[in-house]
Amino acid sequence: MCRLQQACHNIARSPTYFARRAPQNNRRQAYGHRLTTAAGAPAGDLFRLMTGERRQALFDNTxxxxxxxxxxxxxxxxxxxxxxxxxxxxxxxxACEVIGAL
Structure with a gap:
């Protein structure tokens, strides 16, 4: 066994090492991939901090x-x-209507 394999083996056997494993019955549930109602909160907070000029640039870029x-x-x-x-x-x-994206 090389040193790297030995180190990995020792880390995996360490009581402080926890490999992230999803439950076997439903892997998707473990990672919380669904959007919640609060998921848009950071984007909304950032948007409300923008000036009118920055907002218009965001609309146009999008x-x-x-x-x-x-x-x-x-x-x-x-x-x-x-x-x-x-x-x-x-x-x-x-902005989408003006540019013809819709």
């Missing part, structure tokens, strides 16, 4: 980035933005 996507995808993104802050969703929607 509209340009989403321009080639399917309408359903754009609508879902706008819904997520609105969940963070209603003005955020409305601004992205308006």
């Amino acid at each position: 509209a340009r980035a989403i321009k080639g996507a399917r309408k359903e995808t754009a609508e879902r993104h706008i819904a997520h933005c609105a969940k963070a802050d209603p003005a955020y969703g409305a601004g992205v929607r308006k």
